[in-house]
Amino acid sequence: MIKKIILVLTMMTGLLLAAELSVDEIVKKIDQAEQVESSISKVKQIIITSSGKKRTLEMESFSKDKNDKQLMIYTAPVRVKGDKILMLNDGDDIWFYTPKTDRVRHLASHAKKRKVQGSDFSYEDMSGGNLAEDYNCKLLGTEKIADRGCYKLELSPKPSGPHYSKLILWADTERFITMRIDYYENNELLKRLTMSDVHNIDDRWVALKMVMKNLLEGGETVMEITEIEFDIEIEDNIFTTNNLKKH
């Protein structure tokens, strides 16, 4: 009986929270929480295949103008060291550079669906984007994820958005950061991104661990932020194709 009451109260609390803010306000708050003026981070990416084989990559990541500009530079292993990915215009334009051929390639929009360095993240998964601009959003209610109250939103991509048919996103009701995303294609659940290890750094809530589970193939990719700094001066010219060949 007590459990039932708690459950009803939890649901009511969720509904009240949902009622307090409109979906547009929630989406705006999520964008505000996740879009930083600038950041520099070091990231470890561990690709785990369905048979348990592991591939570990490391990179330095730079972002500016609320994720409008992003640059990723692979630092390990040697096989991919020096490979760079430049994303501009909220990920609409992506360039890939590899020192092996000293060539910069602009990726066509179809290529954004491709896996980045064999991981379970596609180029468009890695790009910053903007929920309000890239999706039509619908509030489905509230649910708990890892003991945190979350808004559950259905995101239908606009033409400027990614290739998925829809996303279901759970965002923390207090911190407004994403806690989980389910990626769908034709109503089939393809991948699940789960955030954890949430810390407050420089007055911002940040999930330092992200796990992208490939529900079709069975593998997963873990992204761990090992270092991160916010709101620091980054020169604009590092986010240019001209700069990619700089060793």
Add this chain to the structure above:
Amino acid sequence: MKQFLLLLLIITATSVFAVEFDIFGYYENQTSSVLKNNPDFFTYNKLRLDFAKEISPDISFNSNIVFQTYHGMTSVSLLDYLPKELLADYLQETGMPINDLKKEYVINSKDEMFLDNAFLSLYQKHFNLRIGKQQIALGTGYAWNPSDIYNAKNILDPTYEKKGVNAIKLEIPFSSEGMISSIVAIGENWEKTTKSAHLKQFLFGYDFELSYAREQHSWVDYISMNKNAEDRDLIAFSFSGALFEIGTWSETAFNKLSDSDNYFQGIIGADFTFENGLYLMSEYYYNGLGEQDESDYQFADWMNLFADGTNLGRDYLYLGESYPIAELIEWSNYLIVNLNDKSFTYTPWLSFSINDNVDFDLTANISYGNDHSEFSQFEENIAVRLKVYF
């Protein structure tokens, strides 16, 4: 032996100064076998050592040394790959016995060690300057780059690293996505120096490039064996971008020669990735230097094909497919068709990531065409390649 000692000396020296240099590289082993009753084998071992040093935030030095050994069938005569009738005609014209002539066209793969790249890069607010032996990559084409005056391309492995070119490259950005650049590849004198100027701009989702290049083009008259040279001016235009989500690219080049006939070369390509990861690409190549009729393929054309991959025909189609058949395993298929003589070569390619730094490739070549056609002369073979990065 001398080369081995030199390599040992470099490794020892760089170990001592390892604090100064970032040292990395790879080891590559490739073994191939011709598919016939008594198969020939050919193996190479390649060790590439890279040395990198950031002298200051604006100045860096990069270099690599390649040490390569060859084993198995290391000596071949190019005449063995010619159509029999063409060879008979050539013997008649030169009047030389075949055994003597064969010796003239023998290619020996000898163990070698060379400085592939060594360049200094200077990055300034208003310009970038790179001086020394460096990779130069021009054009948007996958299998062919008509605008690239500096490199010959192997259509059977078009993404393989290019050899360094001794050059000076100056880049002057004039906007965040626009740049003018110039490359000067040093020759014996100014006439024999290859030079080019390029204007690049990213506009409306497309990368555009306009180029002008000039070189002294040299060739051999295979009857008199005299070397000839003439000036070649090249004007090229290329672009790449997406059209309704389909990747598109094109590269066109007009070549003006001082003595010979001018010619035009161009490619147009498209690619697409499906939701399931299947990747398809195609590229059409118009080769104004080539012949429409296989009976017009001359001895010199074949030698140019063997020397720098200059194709014999006028029209080509390159079709590619790639699909991740399992995690860490990519299965690709490539088909190159000479649309004029109707010959083709098919290359299946299996790539497997063994480890973070170990790649394994299994590939083959299967060719088809009549006796006089271009790809009928390609031997059917199978090859395995192991690459270890360190």
